Amino acid sequence: MKKLLTTSVLAAATFGVAATAQAESLTVLSWGGAYASSQREAYYKPYTAATGTQIVEDEFNGELAKIKAQVEAGNVTIDVADLESATALQGCDEGVLEVIDWSRIPNADDFIPGSKLECGVGTITWATIVAYNTTAFSGDQPSTMADFFDLDKFPGKRGVRKSPKVMLEFALIADGVPAADVYDVMDTEEGIDRAFAKLDTIKDSIVWWESGSQPPQLLADGEVTMSAAWNGRIQSAIDGENQPFKIIWDGQNLDFDMWVIPKGTPNLDKAYDFLKFASAAKQMGTQHTYIGYGPVTNEAGTMIVDDKLAEKLPSAPVNLGNWVPHNLDYWADNFDDLNERFLAWVSQ
Amino acid sequence: MAIATDSSQPLTTADGTPLRQSLRRAERLNKLRAFGLVAPLFLFILVFFVFPIAKLASVSVDNSIVPEILTNTVEAIQDWDGTDLPPEPVWKAMAADLVEGKKNRNIAKVGKRLNFEKPGFRRLLIKSARKADKLEAPYKESLIKANKKWADPEFWRVLQRESGDYTFSYILRAVDMTYSEEGSVTMVDDKNAVYLDIFGRTLFISAQVTLTCLLLGFPIAYLLSTLPAKTGNMLMIFVLLPFWISLLVRTTAWIVLLQDQGVINSALIGIGVINEPLELIRNRVGVVVAMTHILLPFMILPLYSVMKGINPSLMRAAKSMGANPAIAFWRVYTPLTVPGIGAGGLLVFIISIGYYITPALVGGPKDIMASQLIDIQMNQQLNWNMASAIGVVLLAITLVLFAIYNRLVGIDRMKMG
Numbered sequence: 043m044k045k046l047l048t049t050s051v052l053a054a055a056t057f058g059v060a061a062t063a064q065a066e067s068l069t070v071l072s073w074g075g076a077y078a079s080s081q082r083e084a085y086y087k088p089y090t091a092a093t094g095t096q097i098v099e100d101e102f103n104g105e106l107a108k109i110k111a112q113v114e115a116g117n118v119t120i121d122v123a124d125l126e127s128a129t130a131l132q133g134c135d136e137g138v139l140e141v142i143d144w145s146r147i148p149n150a151d152d153f154i155p156g157s158k159l160e161c162g163v164g165t166i167t168w169a170t171i172v173a174y175n176t177t178a179f180s181g182d183q184p185s186t187m188a189d190f191f192d193l194d195k196f197p198g199k200r201g202v203r204k205s206p207k208v209m210l211e212f213a214l215i216a217d218g219v220p221a222a223d224v225y226d227v228m229d230t231e232e233g234i235d236r237a238f239a240k241l242d243t244i245k246d247s248i249v250w251w252e253s254g255s256q257p258p259q260l261l262a263d264g265e266v267t268m269s270a271a272w273n274g275r276i277q278s279a280i281d282g283e284n285q286p287f288k289i290i291w292d293g294q295n296l297d298f299d300m301w302v303i304p305k306g307t308p309n310l311d312k313a314y315d316f317l318k319f320a321s322a323a324k325q326m327g328t329q330h331t332y333i334g335y336g337p338v339t340n341e342a343g344t345m346i347v348d349d350k351l352a353e354k355l356p357s358a359p360v361n362l363g364n365w366v367p368h369n370l371d372y373w374a375d376n377f378d379d380l381n382e383r384f385l386a387w388v389s390q
Numbered sequence: 391m392a393i394a395t396d397s398s399q400p401l402t403t404a405d406g407t408p409l410r411q412s413l414r415r416a417e418r419l420n421k422l423r424a425f426g427l428v429a430p431l432f433l434f435i436l437v438f439f440v441f442p443i444a445k446l447a448s449v450s451v452d453n454s455i456v457p458e459i460l461t462n463t464v465e466a467i468q469d470w471d472g473t474d475l476p477p478e479p480v481w482k483a484m485a486a487d488l489v490e491g492k493k494n495r496n497i498a499k500v501g502k503r504l505n506f507e508k509p510g511f512r513r514l515l516i517k518s519a520r521k522a523d524k525l526e527a528p529y530k531e532s533l534i535k536a537n538k539k540w541a542d543p544e545f546w547r548v549l550q551r552e553s554g555d556y557t558f559s560y561i562l563r564a565v566d567m568t569y570s571e572e573g574s575v576t577m578v579d580d581k582n583a584v585y586l587d588i589f590g591r592t593l594f595i596s597a598q599v600t601l602t603c604l605l606l607g608f609p610i611a612y613l614l615s616t617l618p619a620k621t622g623n624m625l626m627i628f629v630l631l632p633f634w635i636s637l638l639v640r641t642t643a644w645i646v647l648l649q650d651q652g653v654i655n656s657a658l659i660g661i662g663v664i665n666e667p668l669e670l671i672r673n674r675v676g677v678v679v680a681m682t683h684i685l686l687p688f689m690i691l692p693l694y695s696v697m698k699g700i701n702p703s704l705m706r707a708a709k710s711m712g713a714n715p716a717i718a719f720w721r722v723y724t725p726l727t728v729p730g731i732g733a734g735g736l737l738v739f740i741i742s743i744g745y746y747i748t749p750a751l752v753g754g755p756k757d758i759m760a761s762q763l764i765d766i767q768m769n770q771q772l773n774w775n776m777a778s779a780i781g782v783v784l785l786a787i788t789l790v791l792f793a794i795y796n797r798l799v800g801i802d803r804m805k806m807g
Contacts (some may be wrong), residue, residue: 107769135498135512136772204755205770249672250755265650375513378506378771379582385766386584388755389591 067096068312071108071123074101075255076278080332081124085320092319095312103253106133109304113138118306121313127159128207128377130300131370134161140303146314147321149339156367157338162300163317164338166274166329169294169356169365170208173257173276176286178267187293190268191216191244201260201269204250206384207373208295211366212270213240215293225369234380238387250388261287277334277354291361297368298338330355443785450778453557456549459500460487464553467546472573476546481529488515488522506773507548507559507569514539544571560779585763585780589787592760595677595749596742602682603689603738604731611693611730615700626694633687641748644680645671648752672754680752685741689734696730732799736792743788760784 070086072078078099086097100120102108106129112118125133133139139161144150147163157164172190176183184196190212202209211224217240219227227233249266251257257271258279273294279285301320303313319325326337327345336357337343346352353360401409425432457464462483470476491497497519501512514537521536533540551573552559562568562575566583570576577583610629614622632640647653648670655667670676700723708718746761753759760780767777795801 105769106772110772132772135502137496137499141495263651371513375505376509378773379509381766381771382584383582385758385763386582386587389584389588389758390756 066094067098068121068309068316069098069100069119070316071100071102071120073104073124073254076275076282076333077254077335080274080329080335083332084329085316085325088325089316089319093315095316104129106136106138109133110136110138113305116306118304118308120304121307121309122316123302123304124165125162125300125302127156127162127164127298127300127368128370128373130159130162130302131374133302134159135374138305140305140307140310142303143314147318149321149323149341152323152339152341153321154338154340154343157298157300159300162302163321164298165301165320165326166299166335167296167338167355167357168299168335169273169296170203170212170270171273171276171294171356172212172268172290172292173261173271173273173287174268174290175261175264175266176288178264183288184268185290185292187212187216187290188218189290190270191240193244193247196268198267199247199249199265200244201251201257201266201271202244202248203270204252204388206380207377208368209241209270210234210237210380211295212293213237215364215366216240221293221364221366224366225372228372228376234383238383241387258285258287261285273354273356274333274335281334292364293366294356294361295366295368296356299335446778446781446785449775450560450782451556451558452775453503453552454555455500455503456552457555459491459494459496460484460549460553461490462486463549467550467553470546470550472547472550475530475541475543478528478530480546481533482527485522485525485529485533488519488525491515492519492522504548504552506776507552508545510539511545511548514545547571547573560775561782563776564779564783585783588758588763589760589783591757592743592784593787593791595674595681595757595759596739596745598678599681599685599742600689600735600739602678603686604735606682607686607689607693607734608727608731611690611697614690614694615697629687629690632683637684637747640684641680641751644676644683644752648676648679671752674753674757676752677749677757680748681742681745684748685738688737688741692733692737693727693730696727696733700726728799732795736795739791740788743784 070081072081078101082099086099090096104126106125109120109123110133112120130139134141141161142159142163144158150158153164154167157167172184172187174184174196178198179196182195184190184192189196190200210228214224214227214233214237215221217236228237249260249269251260251269254272254275257266257269258275260266261269261271261276262279262283262285273289276287276289280287301317303310303317307313321339323337323339323341323345326339326342330336330346330351331348334354334356336355337345343357346355352358355361403409403412463480466480466483467476470480488497491500497515498512501515504515505512518533518537518540525532525536539545551569559569563578564585566578566586567575568578614625614629617625645652649655650667650669650671652670654670655664658664659667670679704722704726705718708722709715713721744761745759746765749757749759750762750765764777764780764784767773767780792801
């Protein structure tokens, strides 16, 4: 009886979306905005042209809850999703994602280090960077991570993501910690204190953001003069809307996005077919022409021929002077505690 | 004599059955019919109210995942006295569980659970499971060789403490408490204390909203109840109109009004009252203003229906006996509205406590309310146990307040209309 009730209640809750998944279509969950547009051009449209399968797009803010709820209710309508690497790891731990059978991805050996997870197939490299509005400062322009924390030299509000992730890394870099040592310092209590102390110096000037589309908006509206942001979103605003923004390539945090398959999708074979298609250099090598995110296979990397486009990518050598690779394991271990401390700090 | 004998005999109906029995049967039929009529409602409350709350409470203490996955270890560790490191059988059991967990691919699940108790536990279990096949007797040395963290007795003590089917860790954490290294319950470090602060703030904001609703709603309800029916009904539509507009739309409208370049600030700057925009949004002012607007009808409606029922001749009588209008209003009219104030106040207050979308949109980080904490646990951290625990604490706080209210005002004095 209890089980019956649970299933029927959950089934009722998800019934609304159950109708969208059909045999001749594949539902892909992604982030919306400029990023989804680039995926549409690089993957969805060519895939439909090649196979006749329609791609049904669904949108979210990167949270796993939606997938988890579907998997636990046994009614999975999302066939493929695009997750941050940390979330893909989390979903794998939770057992709500399919373990990837790499033998079904022909170019599996060509992926760059870090872009292959147990439950995730890499799709892009992206970076959390600091960007600023060039019209905000008349004299010197900011050029380092330390400048983001320097309110005297570069006055104005700062846009910051409402999460301890990456912001603690930024604070330590600005405080003079070498990029290579950031996560070692964060492994100590004093290191965390140090990061929060640095964040304290700009606390009163912070405007918080939660979705990736907010930072370009905050910069454009003049609500902030500098903001932490995802590099592709800023690049799209520069290229697409002629916004006077500039990205500071210093101390950025480099990460991957992953294609994942929710456990129990009725379209498992088709989902693998899509991942195979999207991992091929022919497709992956075109995405960077639509948004400033880099490919994750070597062969797709060789398809970046336009130097102007190459410079905009987080994987471009010219941008890799001082950078930090995102440490998945660190955050999987410490996020609970640090987020509690972060919330306490934010709300005081 | 004969009469006395008769009265000792039970009364019977025409067909000879005892009257009491026959009556009982008739009553039973009535009871069944009455029950049949309320059955749908009863079932509804059971399925959509009692069952979810019971489920919520059980999830908030659920720890079944640990004994489920680390079956052998949990059994073996019971006999350990907690000093130094556990004896060899426990190590052997852990090695067996790691092999099993690796095979079933669920070691990360229990790792995440234990990581909540002690950061690092997740990585320890996952890394050890990867090497599980190479573990051999003596398992103690073998495990420590695989990962030297196993030599830290703290991990074993946490495991021993959290080996049952139930745990109070989540509930404790939801009130800023935790277990110390020795296993006793203590307050968490000040730097990590977040829940009590936010519960307190949630109650405070709710009280602020209730008070402003009362101050604004009372005169409106009074006006509505004293106007002639035609005008009164007309004005009533204005009260009800926002009620029919989506909550999200109304909240967004307040953002348009209150933001730095919003309608209010532009107007004030335009007529030269201020030079710099006032900070009206992403702070407490915005939250209280928007919530008050949204919850005002919940205050006005009960007040109105109570005021409508107050006999106007009572006021006239008070005045005829020499009370001036203010005293008559304060000493005769206001006490009669208390049931309405109680109902409206309780309604607004309790709805406020669970408010989510409005503080999330117009509030700043210093206005985070309890439901936002639940959202963070549900969506970001995927810790549904912790989300349930916060829900349980919130429910407990609400029930305590309700009991206090009942003691002070009396729930039977509440009038919805």
